[in-house]
Amino acid sequence: MNYAASRLDVVKPSASMAVSNRAKALKAAGQNVIDLGLGEPDFDTPAHIIDAAHQAALNGNTRYTPTDGAPALKQAVCEKLKRENNLTYQPQEIIVSNGAKQVIFDALMATLEPGEEVLLCAPHFDTYRSMTLVLGGKPVVIQYKEENGFRVTPADLESAITTKTRWLFLNVPSNPAGATYTRDELTALGAVIERHSRLLVLSDEIYEHIVFDNLAFESFASACPQLRANTLTVNGVSKAYAMTGWRIGYGAGPQPLIAAMTKVQSQISSGACSIAQAAAVAALSGPQSEVTHFRDAFEQRRNLVVNAVRTIPGLTLDPPGGAFYTLIGCAYYIGATTTDGQLITDDVAFANYLLDDALVAAVPGSAYGLSPFFRLSTATTAANLTSAMQRIAASLAKLHVIA
């Protein structure tokens, strides 16, 4: 029997999930797979955050919170936005959800009319596309241009906007490319958006704290204060505080938008877990030293992978400025053949080859709307990364490349 409704036909199975499932199957069969498909920090949640959750449970903080979030957490988010982003928001302009993903879903569900367009910048987080499609919207991808280094330019943006464009999704630093923008670059994009009053901007800043090379992170809303009524800032505790399993994200935006999103949430989830929200208060308001420690570790690992990639013939790379991924170009190997005569037809075949031959799980760029590339996650130890890069080099050296 086919259980799935036709609305799901538009959702493609996640390529990253397919790699991860194959990697798990190989591991279960006893193979020594190094999984670089991961999208979550390998660190444990800091102890003071776990203590806060424990205390919350013992203190009876175990009931429904208000749909849009516990007052203490909304207050902590306002203080965080002021302290770290120089943004002034009131609690009624904040929503707390089950992860940043639910904030994004609420926003699209609350605002998108059928057939309206959502602008995505390739390469992009695949969830944006799937959510848009399932809600009857049309994802419009601003194509990658090598000379812009994974960033969208004002000219690209202007030419992609139509009368049907409802949202522009920005993700800084980005998954999967780690692209960052300067304040001036954000301001220039803002100048385009200002000319289109119905256009909303979703700025996904979930990797805010993972930026490298002493870069100061700039929130889109603080670079473009004149667009306050058009901007929804999305963030959460998953990546910065190693809290992916706690499922707490938040959004900051104009009160009527937050109210519409709360309406969605009231019927879909009734809000987020009370105990996880107490933990998120401790994360946002407590000591931040672990955040810096995680960031430093991700920067060292980024350097390790970038240096290793540079020694492997044929691979291309624009070093990521943030997040914990490296997106690597593999065009040179498309059309190559393996020692047993199999053709590497595309980046999916390339990632399958890496998994079969090098026992390294990587996600093909096609999962993010950009081929031929592959994404390696640096959310694992330096030792794992070193041996993964050695294995990749050895496997690629065996390929027969047609010049």
Ligand SMILES: Cc1ncc(COP(=O)(O)O)c(C=O)c1O
């Ligand atoms: C760009 C981006 N946004 C949002 C999320 C989801 O975050 P959360 O765990 O808060 O739902 C991810 C997770 O992979 C991500 O890469």
